[in-house]
Amino acid sequence: MRLANVDASIILATLSILVPPALCVFGDATYYRPGGERGACGAPNADSDIVVALPVEHYNNGENCWKHIGVWYDGNYVDAAIVDSCPTCGPNDIDLSEGAFRHLADLETGRMRVSWEIL
Numbered sequence: 735m736r737l738a739n740v741d742a743s744i745i746l747a748t749l750s751i752l753v754p755p756a757l758c759v760f761g762d763a764t765y766y767r768p769g770g771e772r773g774a775c776g777a778p779n780a781d782s783d784i785v786v787a788l789p790v791e792h793y794n795n796g797e798n799c800w801k802h803i804g805v806w807y808d809g810n811y812v813d814a815a816i817v818d819s820c821p822t823c824g825p826n827d828i829d830l831s832e833g834a835f836r837h838l839a840d841l842e843t844g845r846m847r848v849s850w851e852i853l
């Protein structure tokens with residue numbers, strides 16, 4: 735019986751990563767290269783870092799700096815730190831670092847429809 739409970743816990747944990755929550759935001763995701771530059775939150779970030787720039791509506795004047803978002807695309811998931819704002823993004827669109835984008839798709843994808851939420 736204990737083994738069945740453990741198996742059920744593993745299955746539920748896996749599903750929580752693979753299936754986006756009902757209250758998440760839907761928008762487009764693109765990628766950028768931070769290149770060691772400082773984001774709006776004040777720290778430099780490498781292209782390989784797992785970070786994201788939020789649209790100004792969700793960046794909220796820095797209130798969300800260093801929080802994380804969960805992003806889902808085509809059965810893939812990434813947890814990225816909020817380090818920058820994206821003034822050119824649509825109200826629900828996000829700009830992922832190359833490192834974060836690669837967790838979801840090949841860079842050649844360029845733009846993809848994702849679901850995301852602030853964790």
